[in-house]
Amino acid sequence: xxxxxxxxxxxxxxxxxxxxxxxxxxxxxxxxxxxxxxxxxxxxxxxxxxxxxxxxxxxxxxxxxxxxxxxxxxxxxxxxxxxxxxxxxxxxxxxxxxxxxxxxxxxxxxxxxxxxxxxxxxxxxxxxxxxxxxxxxxxxxxxxxxxxxxxxxxxxxxxxxxxxxxxxxxxxxxxxxxxxxxxxxxxxxxxxxxxxxxxxxxxxxxxxxxxxxxxxxxxxxxxxxxxxxxxxxxxxxxxxxxxxxxxxxxxxxxxxxxxxxxxxxxxxxxxxxxxxxxxxxxxxxxxxxxxxxxxxxxxxxxxxxxxxxxxxxxxxxxxxxxxxxxxxxxxxxxxxxxxxxxxxxxxxxxxxxxxxxxxxxxxxxxxxxxxxxxxxxxxxxxxxxxxxxxxxxxxxxxxxxxxxxxxxxxxxxxxxxxxxxxxxxxxxxxxxxxxxxxxxxxxxxxxxxxxxxxx
Amino acid sequence: xxxxxxxxxxxxxxxxxxxxxxxxxxxxxxxxxxxxxxxxxxxxxxxxxxxxxxxxxxxxxxxxxxxxxxxxxxxxxxxxxxxxxxxxxxxxxxxxxxxxxxxxxxxxxxxxxxxxxxxxxxxxxxxxxxxxxxxxxxxxxxxxxxxxxxxxxxxxxxxxxxxxxxxxxxxxxxxxxxxxxxxxxxxxxxxxxxxxxxxxxxxxxxxxxxxxxxxxxxxxxxxxxxxxxxxxxxxxxxxxxxxxxxxxxxxxxxxxxxxxxxxxxxxxxxxxxxxxxxxxxxxxxxxxxxxxxxxxxxxxxxxxxxxxxxxxxxxxxxxxxxxxxxxxxxxxxxxxxxxxxxxxxxxxxxxxxxxxxxxxxxxxxxxxxxxxxxxxxxxxxxxxxxxxxxxxxxxxxxxxxxxxxxxxxxxxxxxxxxxxxxxxxxxxxxxxxxxxxxxxxxxxxxxxxxxxxxx
Numbered sequence: 001x002x003x004x005x006x007x008x009x010x011x012x013x014x015x016x017x018x019x020x021x022x023x024x025x026x027x028x029x030x031x032x033x034x035x036x037x038x039x040x041x042x043x044x045x046x047x048x049x050x051x052x053x054x055x056x057x058x059x060x061x062x063x064x065x066x067x068x069x070x071x072x073x074x075x076x077x078x079x080x081x082x083x084x085x086x087x088x089x090x091x092x093x094x095x096x097x098x099x100x101x102x103x104x105x106x107x108x109x110x111x112x113x114x115x116x117x118x119x120x121x122x123x124x125x126x127x128x129x130x131x132x133x134x135x136x137x138x139x140x141x142x143x144x145x146x147x148x149x150x151x152x153x154x155x156x157x158x159x160x161x162x163x164x165x166x167x168x169x170x171x172x173x174x175x176x177x178x179x180x181x182x183x184x185x186x187x188x189x190x191x192x193x194x195x196x197x198x199x200x201x202x203x204x205x206x207x208x209x210x211x212x213x214x215x216x217x218x219x220x221x222x223x224x225x226x227x228x229x230x231x232x233x234x235x236x237x238x239x240x241x242x243x244x245x246x247x248x249x250x251x252x253x254x255x256x257x258x259x260x261x262x263x264x265x266x267x268x269x270x271x272x273x274x275x276x277x278x279x280x281x282x283x284x285x286x287x288x289x290x291x292x293x294x295x296x297x298x299x300x301x302x303x304x305x306x307x308x309x310x311x312x313x314x315x316x317x318x319x320x321x322x323x324x325x326x327x328x329x330x331x332x333x334x335x336x337x338x339x340x341x342x343x344x345x346x347x348x349x350x351x352x353x354x355x356x357x358x359x360x361x362x363x364x365x366x367x368x369x370x371x372x373x374x375x376x377x378x379x380x381x382x383x384x385x386x387x388x389x390x391x392x393x394x395x396x397x398x399x400x401x402x403x404x405x406x407x408x409x410x411x412x413x414x415x416x417x418x419x420x421x422x423x424x425x426x427x428x429x430x431x432x433x434x435x436x437x438x439x440x441x442x443x444x445x446x447x448x449x450x451x452x453x454x455x
Numbered sequence: 456x457x458x459x460x461x462x463x464x465x466x467x468x469x470x471x472x473x474x475x476x477x478x479x480x481x482x483x484x485x486x487x488x489x490x491x492x493x494x495x496x497x498x499x500x501x502x503x504x505x506x507x508x509x510x511x512x513x514x515x516x517x518x519x520x521x522x523x524x525x526x527x528x529x530x531x532x533x534x535x536x537x538x539x540x541x542x543x544x545x546x547x548x549x550x551x552x553x554x555x556x557x558x559x560x561x562x563x564x565x566x567x568x569x570x571x572x573x574x575x576x577x578x579x580x581x582x583x584x585x586x587x588x589x590x591x592x593x594x595x596x597x598x599x600x601x602x603x604x605x606x607x608x609x610x611x612x613x614x615x616x617x618x619x620x621x622x623x624x625x626x627x628x629x630x631x632x633x634x635x636x637x638x639x640x641x642x643x644x645x646x647x648x649x650x651x652x653x654x655x656x657x658x659x660x661x662x663x664x665x666x667x668x669x670x671x672x673x674x675x676x677x678x679x680x681x682x683x684x685x686x687x688x689x690x691x692x693x694x695x696x697x698x699x700x701x702x703x704x705x706x707x708x709x710x711x712x713x714x715x716x717x718x719x720x721x722x723x724x725x726x727x728x729x730x731x732x733x734x735x736x737x738x739x740x741x742x743x744x745x746x747x748x749x750x751x752x753x754x755x756x757x758x759x760x761x762x763x764x765x766x767x768x769x770x771x772x773x774x775x776x777x778x779x780x781x782x783x784x785x786x787x788x789x790x791x792x793x794x795x796x797x798x799x800x801x802x803x804x805x806x807x808x809x810x811x812x813x814x815x816x817x818x819x820x821x822x823x824x825x826x827x828x829x830x831x832x833x834x835x836x837x838x839x840x841x842x843x844x845x846x847x848x849x850x851x852x853x854x855x856x857x858x859x860x861x862x863x864x865x866x867x868x869x870x871x872x873x874x875x876x877x878x879x880x881x882x883x884x885x886x887x888x889x890x891x892x893x894x895x896x897x898x899x900x901x902x903x904x905x906x907x908x909x910x
Contacts, residue, residue, distance in 0.1 A: 161648060194617045210487070252706075255714075263792060268789050282814075287822060290782065290789075301778065305771075316763070320752070322752055324752075327752065
């Protein structure tokens, strides 16, 4: 990865200060768009950064724009009118990126930008793509691809390819369709080079290639890419017609984003923040779950206040309040994490709800037995004079572990069934529920035990 | 994704039972290796599954083998001798996959398998690759690639490519080197087709392509793939000579695995388990952290037992034990998750240790103020007769939040500095530490407050 030294940045700032267009262009000419974007973000002065991006030629500038952080991009576009956005950027982008950009604009600005796109065919494609749900294959695909007819010959195919490929950055496969535009096969570029022939494409192509329907959820698309080791995949409509293609770079971004989102949900962060976000946006992401935690702490205090009489007689009961909530939380987080992750990587299917629950109950019984036995032995030795406390703690822990295991399995599976992200049910949610439920169990079991032992 | 219906499986089992080789081969012939692997895993009878894999031709069988789960693969290989493993599988694999397979074998078996590889050049490459650390670019790369000299002409290059490409599955780029094997550029296949010419390659190639040194950690390799939207990347040695290439499918597996590992560590799972693992392996993965939790619960009870005298006088203090540990845990998990994730996706650099800590302290102050104010107001209204408790709880929460914020930032950053996975410091570790520290703070602050208010 490119590292920009402070010396380099100083030299560049100097070039910018002199408005030395020739030298500045030379610096940027062979730089990868992602590196220019990084440079842009390291120049704290917005004016300097904008000067640079305006020097770039159309394709390069558009690529740099799409490599910027969403916030930076928004700041840069805020100063521009719809026509400039269309002509300087959209005209130079692939349709899938153009759609991403347009979706970031204010709704009232979108139509105006669309109306200024030069190429009517591109504009039409973008309008079609905007109809797809963002979280489906259709929302991720672009329409730039080489399409050939199965009845063409290989030389004809290569001729077509030279014509169609002019504006395309990356091509890995040629898509083969029939007269009705239905996907019939693919032809890897490698084959075009290593096996030149005059045969018809349909005799050379790979038939039945992996493909997805446009309404397939993105998570499933990602699993297909991983399963079949793909770099690009054709997208078809409900009657098998080729409508677009998805590339692996977009899928990889999705895999990273969705695992980050699950991790954040599990950590009690209510929005996507990183260490480089401002103090204010980080606080906003953290405070909601913390307040839920405080509310639940207040509920816990109310539950315990109904138990104050017993606590004042047998204060030893108070000593085990932390272990009850803590263990319930730990058990619940483990169970829910396994469910969430296995749903995400495809190793668990929602259809197996009851068998998964059965398995978890077995695991819960094992864990509960070990944990209760440990604490029982400890308390028998350490608190021989308090049999009621000893039995209450061991019994409560057993029930709490069983309950937390079941809750940690049932809640995420139920959310998945309701098409809500199951990761919501991990982390603080499960910690807090198990804390409260654990206390109720502890209060109930202890009260019964105290009565039984006649304390 | 392919779904196998119960009817299909029944029909196939029938074919297997009849040992109908011709029909069985026909069923599998055009099936993607990943689908055959799935089929294999759905046949519960190992004998049936092995019968199928033995019917496949060499390349197909080897590809299927590498798509199996590690456990299944181990079971299948356990019955085979070293020579068969070499000839039936290794001979048909790319070097990077062959290395993965050999690393899964028992150390004493490795040399024997290597000695049975037919192609000496391939064996030599594998032995070289085995020297690299698994977590570096060298450990992930393979040596199958098209390499051409910068002084060749395009037609010469295509001729060479046809010769070299025979055995390769996927080719996206041609790598261009100088007479000393130093990487000079790449030539995308697209250019070979769309811009045929007789010029020398060095005039057509893309210069200065993204590349990595062989000792680059895998996480950085993945960030480069994402940054530059790559499908393959050349790997060079310390003096710039081309030694291999990494493909995007391997990188994507890495991204998935490393985010799963972080998530598991954060959820208190001590090894990589999924919902499809056995009750026993899941219990083994869960019980260690649960026992740590129990030990810490016992420590908590000991801390509180030193506080029993005060608790028996002011039982209201016991009501707020859950809120103290819970809040500390939640705050710590949030801080550590942000640090861990930002380190993983490259948005935080370990060099910014102190500025990150400063920022976290500010965020901690904001959160601590809000939380303490909420609980202060609540207790002033609900417990007007217990000023000592009200002040103790609010003050303790403030200190606990600050402490948890700092611990949640410093511990993962320190682990990263020590080259230990910072994700270890999230989840139960931070929960448990903050629980204990929170109680100590609460006991200390309350004791002081009780004395101050003369209760």
